[in-house]
Structures are given as structure tokens and as C-alpha cells.
Amino acid sequence: QVQLVESGGGSVQAGGSLRLSCAASGITYSTRCMGWFRQAPGKERERVASIDSGGRTTYADSVKGRFTISQDNTKNTLYLQMNSLKPEDTAMYYCAATSGTCYGFFTYGIVNYQGQGTQVTVSS
Numbered sequence: 001q002v003q004l005v006e007s008g009g010g011s012v013q014a015g016g017s018l019r020l021s022c023a024a025s026g027i028t029y030s031t032r033c034m035g036w037f038r039q040a041p042g043k044e045r046e047r048v049a050s051i052d053s054g055g056r057t058t059y060a061d062s063v064k065g066r067f068t069i070s071q072d073n074t075k076n077t078l079y080l081q082m083n084s085l086k087p088e089d090t091a092m093y094y095c096a097a098t099s100g101t102c103y104g105f106f107t108y109g110i111v112n113y114q115g116q117g118t119q120v121t122v123s124s
Contacts, residue, residue: 006093049063049068050102
């Protein structure tokens, strides 16, 4: 059974940084893509970043150059380093895992597992 537990959210002023972590358990070789998505109240879910089993990363245009996704396989932990945060980054951030491709995650939002979310609030 896959479990994903996010941490690291909080409140920060615009221009600040946060690093989100996602502790993963039960991940097997069939989990081909892991990523982050976010959802703000009244808005659609937005895929933010993904990383596949080969380490290839993909980012939404809205966060490109500011966010970095990485993973530590020895610790089974996924990270999202968020720099130059903007008020529009305010949302609940979720860690996700899929046995499909990162293309499917980004294009169709295919998710097999997700965590409970961690809130990020950016004030101006």
C-alpha cells in the first residue's frame, strides 16, 4: 500500500522560499512518475512538477525557473524547492504518484496515489 505524507508548507512573504517534502512508503518499481499538484479554493487542480524514474523533470510554465523537483531514493522522499514565491502560488500542495507516465500525469492528471496535502500561503 502506497502512502504519501507531505510536510513543509507554511506562510511566507512574496519572494520567499519553502521546501516541501513528501515521505513515500510502499513505492515499487511500477511507480514510474511522481509529482506535485496544487489546488487553490475555487480553482482547478494544477499540475506543478513531475519527475520520472529516470530523473527527467517537467514543470508547469507558471513555476518554471522558480521551483525544483527532486527525489532522494535512499530516503524515499520527494522534494519541491519553491523560490521567488508569489501570492498566486498560494494553494494546497499535494504529492502524487502514478504507475503511468509523467506525460499522463501532466496532460491528463492521472494519479494513482496522493497525500493529504500541505498548505502554502504567500502574502504580498
